[in-house]
Amino acid sequence: MLRAPLVIEYPFERTTGPVVGAFLTGLRERILVGITGADGRVIVPPIEYDPVTAEDLTELVEVGPGGVVTACAWVARPDARQPLDHPFAWALIRLDGADTAMVHVVDAGSPDRIAVGTRVTPRWRDERVGAIGDIECFVIEETS
Amino acid sequence: MTLVLPESLRDVEAVTRVATPARLEYDFTAGRATTTFLRGILEHKILGEACPICHKVYVPSRGACPSHGVPTSEIVELAGPGVLVSYCVVNVAFHGSVMELPYVGGLIQLEGADMFLMHLIQEASPDEVRIGQWVEPVWRDDADLEATLESIRYFRPLDRPDATVDEAGHVVSWGPATRGGAA
Numbered sequence: 001m002l003r004a005p006l007v008i009e010y011p012f013e014r015t016t017g018p019v020v021g022a023f024l025t026g027l028r029e030r031i032l033v034g035i036t037g038a039d040g041r042v043i044v045p046p047i048e049y050d051p052v053t054a055e056d057l058t059e060l061v062e063v064g065p066g067g068v069v070t071a072c073a074w075v076a077r078p079d080a081r082q083p084l085d086h087p088f089a090w091a092l093i094r095l096d097g098a099d100t101a102m103v104h105v106v107d108a109g110s111p112d113r114i115a116v117g118t119r120v121t122p123r124w125r126d127e128r129v130g131a132i133g134d135i136e137c138f139v140i141e142e143t144s
Numbered sequence: 145m146t147l148v149l150p151e152s153l154r155d156v157e158a159v160t161r162v163a164t165p166a167r168l169e170y171d172f173t174a175g176r177a178t179t180t181f182l183r184g185i186l187e188h189k190i191l192g193e194a195c196p197i198c199h200k201v202y203v204p205s206r207g208a209c210p211s212h213g214v215p216t217s218e219i220v221e222l223a224g225p226g227v228l229v230s231y232c233v234v235n236v237a238f239h240g241s242v243m244e245l246p247y248v249g250g251l252i253q254l255e256g257a258d259m260f261l262m263h264l265i266q267e268a269s270p271d272e273v274r275i276g277q278w279v280e281p282v283w284r285d286d287a288d289l290e291a292t293l294e295s296i297r298y299f300r301p302l303d304r305p306d307a308t309v310d311e312a313g314h315v316v317s318w319g320p321a322t323r324g325g326a327a
Contacts, residue, residue: 001173001174001175001176001179002173002174002178002182002183002291003171003172003173003174004171004172004174004291005169005170005171005172006169006170006171006172007167007168007169007170008167008168008170009165009166009167009168009240010166010167011163011165011239011240012163012164012165012166013161013162013163013164014161014162014164015160015161016159016160016161016162018147018158019147020162021158021159021160022147022149022153022158024159024162025153025156025157025158025159026152026153028156028159029152029153029156031150031152031153033149033150058146058147058148059148060147060148060149060150060153061150062150062152130159130162131162131163
């Protein structure tokens with residue numbers, strides 16, 4: 001029986017809309033932004049409509065850059081498709097000034113260095129294009 | 145709705161598009177019938193399979209007759225030439241295409257087959273390609289044959305009187321239409 005690798009690639013490109021566009025513009029400029037919800041809570045990444053009242057949201061605000069881990073999962077054996085080539089954590093990170101958490105990568109070194117409550121800060125790429133990968137990963141904040 | 149940006153983002157060019165490519169990696173197992181077909185290609189042969197009940201010849205066969213639900217057990221070697229039953233002139237490039245525009249994609253009913261093969265039509269300018277036209281495969285050199293339909297590089301026109309193709313797109317006569325009474 002014949003077998004062969006079969007690879008299908010779709011080169012999709014999306015338009016972002018103004019709100020997600022502002023978030024991505026911020027990433028390119030090393031600035032993290034959220035949006036103020038109808039109840040005053042700051043939602044990160046920003047969304048176009050309030051999750052409760054569905055009204056338009058318009059007020060983008062700077063958050064971060066540091067934040068706190070609210071949940072995490074350790075990846076002991078990353079495969080080639082994952083963002084880092086060595087063990088790392090996927091984490092929900094609530095950025096300073098935000099009321100919601102977003103998912104990103106934490107290059108923590110070992111699983112005993114990361115837990116709920118760990119403070120992290122972004123490691124930016126030198127070449128940024130306006131995409132979530134402009135943050136290469138988060139790293140554990142140095143305590144002084 | 146007017147968006148209020150933080151000051152730090154007011155004088156920079158806004159991002160409006162983002163690349164979100166998708167990639168799917170499969171390990172494809174050809175199955176019994178497609179393996180037979182592709183092993184034939186390695187030997188410069190086009191192998192179809194016939195239904196033991198209706199005797200329709202499928203190429204490439206999927207291993208069973210869709211009308212009768214029985215295995216297509218009889219292997220039939222086809223000569224190669226066939227008739228264009230439909231075609232499309234491609235004038236717009238798509239991402240990743242290496243073809244020079246315009247080019248023709250054709251649906252070909254090989255002589256002796258009851259289904260169609262899709263392939264490139266070359267050595268013919270798009271404005272002379274027509275339904276009913278005979279075409280023949282142009283193979284790679286034997287040393288370069290691989291277990292893929294790309295071992296047939298393309299089909300090219302064959303100098304033979306056009307066949308007759310009905311409105312449903314099937315060859316009804318492999319020769320020119322005969323008109324009652326006409327010489």
